[in-house]
Structures are given as C-alpha cells and as structure tokens.
Amino acid sequence: MNTKRKTILSIFGTRPEAIKMAPLVKALEAEPEIRSVVCVTGQHRSMLQQVLDLFEITPHHDLAVMSENQSLNGLTSRLIASIDDVITKEQPDRVLVHGDTTTATAGALAAFHRQVPVAHVEAGLRTGDMKSPWPEEMNRRFVDVVSDLMFVPTSRSRANLAMETLHGRAFVTGNTVIDALQSATKRIDSQDALRRALDARFPFLDASKHLVLVTGHRRESFGRGLRDICAALVRLARRSDVQIVYPVHLNPNVRATVISALGGAPNVFLIEPQDYLGFVRLLQRATLVLTDSGGVQEEAPSLGKPVLVMRDVTERPEAIDAGTAVLVGTHSDAIAATVHLLLDDTNARAAFARNVNPYGDGRASARIVAALAGRPFEEFKPVTPRSKDVARVMREAFA
Numbered sequence: 001m002n003t004k005r006k007t008i009l010s011i012f013g014t015r016p017e018a019i020k021m022a023p024l025v026k027a028l029e030a031e032p033e034i035r036s037v038v039c040v041t042g043q044h045r046s047m048l049q050q051v052l053d054l055f056e057i058t059p060h061h062d063l064a065v066m067s068e069n070q071s072l073n074g075l076t077s078r079l080i081a082s083i084d085d086v087i088t089k090e091q092p093d094r095v096l097v098h099g100d101t102t103t104a105t106a107g108a109l110a111a112f113h114r115q116v117p118v119a120h121v122e123a124g125l126r127t128g129d130m131k132s133p134w135p136e137e138m139n140r141r142f143v144d145v146v147s148d149l150m151f152v153p154t155s156r157s158r159a160n161l162a163m164e165t166l167h168g169r170a171f172v173t174g175n176t177v178i179d180a181l182q183s184a185t186k187r188i189d190s191q192d193a194l195r196r197a198l199d200a201r202f203p204f205l206d207a208s209k210h211l212v213l214v215t216g217h218r219r220e221s222f223g224r225g226l227r228d229i230c231a232a233l234v235r236l237a238r239r240s241d242v243q244i245v246y247p248v249h250l251n252p253n254v255r256a257t258v259i260s261a262l263g264g265a266p267n268v269f270l271i272e273p274q275d276y277l278g279f280v281r282l283l284q285r286a287t288l289v290l291t292d293s294g295g296v297q298e299e300a301p302s303l304g305k306p307v308l309v310m311r312d313v314t315e316r317p318e319a320i321d322a323g324t325a326v327l328v329g330t331h332s333d334a335i336a337a338t339v340h341l342l343l344d345d346t347n348a349r350a351a352f353a354r355n356v357n358p359y360g361d362g363r364a365s366a367r368i369v370a371a372l373a374g375r376p377f378e379e380f381k382p383v384t385p386r387s388k389d390v391a392r393v394m395r396e397a398f399a
C-alpha cells in the first residue's frame with residue numbers, strides 16, 4: 001500500500017448531492033494518489049439509494065439519519081454527532097462536501113471542529129437572498145467560509161466568492177452534474193433495450209402531444225407557492241395537446257399539497273421519484289420543463305430543453321443569460337401564460353431550444369481530482385454566446 005496516499009472523505013446524503021458526487025467518487029477511486037472513503041448520511045433514504053445503485057457506489061459508512069418529516073435542527077444535530085464518529089475513525093486528510101444541503105453544512109462544521117481541511121464542490125452559488133432558497137443560501141455561504149478549496153462550476157460563481165472575505169482558493173471546474181448527465185445520456189442513447197425499457201415505464205405518454213415535465217419541492221414554496229404552481233398546471237392540463245408529468249418528491253409537505261391539488265386531474269400524471277436514467281429519459285422526451293430544482297436547471301439546457309424556473313430568484317443565472325431558461329416565479333398566471341406562449345409559438349420555442357452547456361463540459365470530476373492530487377489542469381471555459389432572442393421574444397409576447 002502506498003502510505004503517502006491522501007485519504008479523502010466524501011460526505012453526501014441527498015439525491016442531488018449523490019448524482020453530482022457519483023462521477024467524482026468514481027474518479028477518486030481511480031486515482032492512485034488518493035484513498036477514497038465515502039460516507040453517506042442517508043439524509044434521503046430511498047432517493048439516495050436509487051443513485052447509489054445506478055452508479056454502483058458502496059459506501060464505507062451509511063449513517064441512516066433520515067426520519068419522517070425531519071426538522072432541520074433535529075437532522076443537523078444527528079448529522080454532526082454521527083459524522084464526527086466517522087471523522088475520528090477515518091482520520092481523513094480532507095473532507096469533501098457538496099452544494100448547500102444540511103448534510104453539507106453539518107459535514108463541513110464537523111470537519112472544521114476536528115481541524116480537517118474542507119473542500120466545497122459546487123461552491124460560489126448565490127442568490128443574495130437568505131430567504132430564497134431557504135435554508136440553502138445560508139448553507140452554501142457557511143460551507144464556503146470554512147473551506148480552503150472551493151470548486152466553482154462557472155466563472156460567475158468565482159466572481160461571487162471574490163466579493164466575500166474568504167480564506168480558500170477557488171478553481172473553475174464546471175459542474176459535475178454534466179459529467180453525470182453525459183454518462184446517463186450515453187447509456188440511454190447507445191442501448192436500445194435500455195431505452196425501450198425506460199419508455200415502457202411511461203405507457204401513458206402519447207408522442208403526438210407535448211410533454212411538459214415538472215418538478216417542484218423548495219421549502220420556501222411550501223404552502224401558497226406550491227398551491228399556485230399546481231393551479232397553473234390544472235389550467236394547462238385543459239389543453240388537449242399537452243401531457244403533464246410530475247415526479248413527486250418524497251417530502252410529505254410536497255406530497256400533501258401536490259396530491260390534493262392534482263390527484264385525478266386529467267392529463268396530469270403524478271409519478272414516483274424516478275431513478276436518474278428514468279428522469280433523464282423524461283427530460284429527453286420533454287417539450288419543456290417547469291422546475292424549481294437546481295440540478296434540473298443545469299441539465300435541461302444541456303439537452304436543449306427550454307426551462308421555466310418557478311422561483312423568484314435563482315443562483316443559476318447562466319442559463320437565463322444563455323437564453324434557455326426564464327424565471328417565471330410561482331404565480332399561476334405568469335406560469336400558465338409563459339407555457340401557453342411557448343407551446344403555441346414555435347418561433348418562441350425555437351428561441352429557447354438551443355443546446356448550450358454553461359454549466360460544464362463533462363470534465364469537472366477530472367479537474368477536481370487533479371486539483372486534489374496536486375496536478376495542474378485547465379479550468380473550465382464555457383462557450384455560450386449570450387442570447388438576446390429570449391428577452392426579445394418575451395418582451396414582444398407580453399407587451
């Protein structure tokens with residue numbers, strides 16, 4: 001055994017973290033300079049397991065902290081205590097956390113208390129509004145404060161960090177979600193039997209109709225925001241040329257509202273959270289995507305799908321600048337009007353539907369591993385011409 005190998009402890013626990021850490025874990029496992037140790041917190045149970053199975057990741061530690069409708073403080077305290085045990089046992093040279101979840105915050109704080117250096121994957125995202133997304137804006141700011149290495153997806157995220165007094169160094173790597181997406185689309189596109197099996201999960205889909213794919217789960221939208229989103233979907237579902245598919249997040253607060261507002265609505269198909277390949281296949285088949293999810297905002301542009309972001313602010317402005325996303329908020333009139341516009345006007349839709357990759361090129365994990373192993377690498381530079389088309393189309397449509 002090479003005794004000089006650095007031990008890197010990757011800590012993650014929710015679905016999006018697992019999707020975005022999976023390619024990085026694979027790259028760490030293949031790196032001779034590194035001993036990779038994986039700790040899943042189980043902040044999510046079944047949605048996390050779907051991802052571990054797909055990417056064939058067997059964690060060294062599984063903390064199983066999830067409880068039904070968990071409170072943020074209950075979850076945080078369970079996380080810190082159990083992550084501390086793992087850090088004490090593994091004595092890592094560095095801890096890696098991802099993004100802006102409670103797992104990331106607890107992992108970073110537990111490492112900081114044990115004086116273990118922290119690297120933050122997907123650092124530097126900001127809305128500037130501590131209430132939106134809540135509590136994620138606080139989480140990512142906190143993790144950046146304690147990190148000495150910050151792997152930022154875009155130069156814009158690096159510019160956000162440059163405005164704060166931080167001690168860490170930032171590297172522009174691209175987002176690892178594009179690594180995960182490329183590996184999924186490669187499998188789906190190259191394996192006919194797999195594609196047919198995925199399509200067979202959705203026998204109700206009619207290829208002659210527009211598929212509108214929806215996800216929505218943000219805490220700041222619980223209550224009125226989510227009810228308004230559902231009201232817009234009920235109106236849109238009256239169109240005979242549309243089918244709405246909504247994989248409903250397992251958070252009971254989301255399920256209660258969505259199922260009571262949309263259960264039984266014609267043309268609205270509420271389905272269980274899909275494993276990653278199933279969801280990517282739905283993305284491929286969609287005409288447009290309505291979402292408040294961070295990851296979906298990053299994936300859809302890469303597949304050339306117009307995205308309507310059902311939030312008031314976003315920490316991912318790059319797709320809006322590139323002209324494949326628009327911020328529609330959560331008011332049902334605005335959501336319905338924008339969807340009608342895009343479905344009725346092929347020119348408007350064409351203005352959005354451009355394949356751009358503002359968030360990555362599929363090599364983010366390789367760059368992060370190079371940085372961790374102390375090797376030089378070229379930073380990610382997106383080629384995304386700024387588009388004025390979408391702004392013009394929206395101005396003209398709503399003048």
Ligand code: UD1
Pocket residue numbers: 014015016043044045046047048066067068069070072075100101102103135136217219249250251252
């Ligand atoms: C969490 C993250 C959010 C991220 C989202 C991605 C925090 C504070 N929030 O929100 O940033 O965007 O994950 O999905 O870290 N549940 C299950 N099984 C699962 C997953 C969830 O039953 O596999 C249910 C449980 O009742 C759980 C609840 O969902 O208590 C909420 O999970 P939690 O991780 O606290 O919050 P999310 O809303 O999922």
Ligand code: UDP
Pocket residue numbers: 015016019177215247272273274275276277279280292293294295296299
């Ligand atoms: N996703 C999935 N199955 C689904 C819905 C989403 O695998 O049924 C994927 C999606 O492709 C994206 C990630 O989950 O990569 C986003 O996770 P989520 O919306 O839970 O969290 P966020 O990105 O908002 O933090």
